[in-house]
Amino acid sequence: MATNPVENTSKTPLTLLGLGAMGTALAGAWLAAGHPLTVWNRTAARADGLAARGATVAATVAQAVAANRLVVVCLLDDASVLEALDGVDLTGKDLVNLVTSTPGQARARAAWAEQRGARYLDGGIMAVPPMIGVPAAGAYVFYSGSAELFEEHGGILAAPAGTRYVGADAGYAALHDVALLSGMYGMFAGIAHAFALVRGEAVAPSELAPLLGGWLAAMSGSVARTAEQLESGDYAQDVVSNLAMQVAGQETLLRTAEEQRVSAELLQPYFRLMERRLEIGGGEEDLTGVVDLLRR
Template sequence: MVDQTAAQTVSVIGLGAMGTALAKALLAGGHQVTVWNRTRERAEALVADGAKVAAGPAEAMAAADLVILCVLDDAAVREHLEPAAAHVRGRVVVNLTTTTPEQARSLGRWAAVNEVTLIDGGIMAVPEMIGGPAAFVLYSGAAAAFDRYRAVLESFGRAEFVGEDLGASAMYDVAILGGMYAMFAAFAQGGAMVRTTGGSAARLAELMAPFLQAMATTLAAQAPGIDTPADFVPTQSNEFTAAAIDLIDKSAVESGTPTELYGALRRALTGL
């Protein structure tokens, strides 16, 4: 059993802005960190903070019990991990590279064949937030390994385990990001609309942000409508919602800024 309060040996593969932030958080937590990056200068920049630089990804993986990957994409994960299979056998690998749910599951099948314990993760933060109170990371996969290394993973921010399906963290990740981009799209459209009345997007932001924050608190109340729809009684009918969105869409047309956004929202929210 790993002592969660003790320093652990951890390797970080990939030192872009996010990977560097992860490595620095681990070093700040007192862990023994080995790093590797394709551009060696980025790795050497961490030596002053106490990191050891490996000559290659396989050497880095062999140096630690816990291996963290934060690289460009799934192809890069495979490029670094698969040739080093013998070096990670019996170890725990945490993949914090952004991938699709099925890519995470596929890597899990490779890991099972090669006796690697795999945890997939989705980082809900920008590099500057890592280690701070607002950062959190989603994890899925090997629950026992997550519990074993949870204290180490919390060096990055709040650690949220969302299920043993390796695709779960990626799915929660893209679902949350989808909400963010939908909000950004609605703000961009709204900004264009209010400008036709002499207003500004800056003023809209002042008014919209607190309203959206208040509306976000109602998500938990809406969740049963998705999880257990047969037992859910909505506070607002689909017909009412459709009519409200139609009015918004008509206003966009009248303003000379027509968009397909509201039609998509109408279909997604009401099915009408």
């Protein structure tokens, strides 16, 4: 996995298609870094502020694409990319697609771009707009696809946020993006359940918050252990609380939810997977075997 290649291209021009909240943040970062920038947006008025800062505003997508070799797309979705670039000449262009998509969509778009004479790089942005252009915020973007394109333009791409190249398979940026987001939403589910339990009690959310945050941080060590067990195939390696013990403890969690008049719908699907793993003989294992049950 490569990060932030260095290149002497601080003044290299580029084109950006799409000026929503994220696109506008990216544009501002590139302008601040000194890159001549051509922009296009369906609603042209959104470009006024960037024009005042020196951006060139193209009247059409075709004009914007023709202006520069490096073309970055930050539109709504995969369908909007197809619509915007329909009939536009991409021959010799370096197309970087930052639209949130699935791995399958990214692979299809890579083949589509290559058929039209362009090199292709897909990106998954791990940030919200206020983090863009702020190095201390820790924002970064997963990239996958043309290694040559990434090596040539990686320094430009790193101006708004850090870069992490995850492979020549164009679908891997989206795959990493969605994997991390899925883990995040699972955590949010647990946080929601925890706060629901204390709702209506003499426990202020602000009192629970540092305790919950600290506990989740402490438990994050299980991520590396799960990875090690998956790679070794030994799910009983370095087990602290085995599956049998944790399944036995489910009753207390579910009964507490019932007593507190809180739905257990966020916990029950995971608990059912734990029970299924125990039924096939994984009692001495960690929780890692649940991963295999999810595979279809």
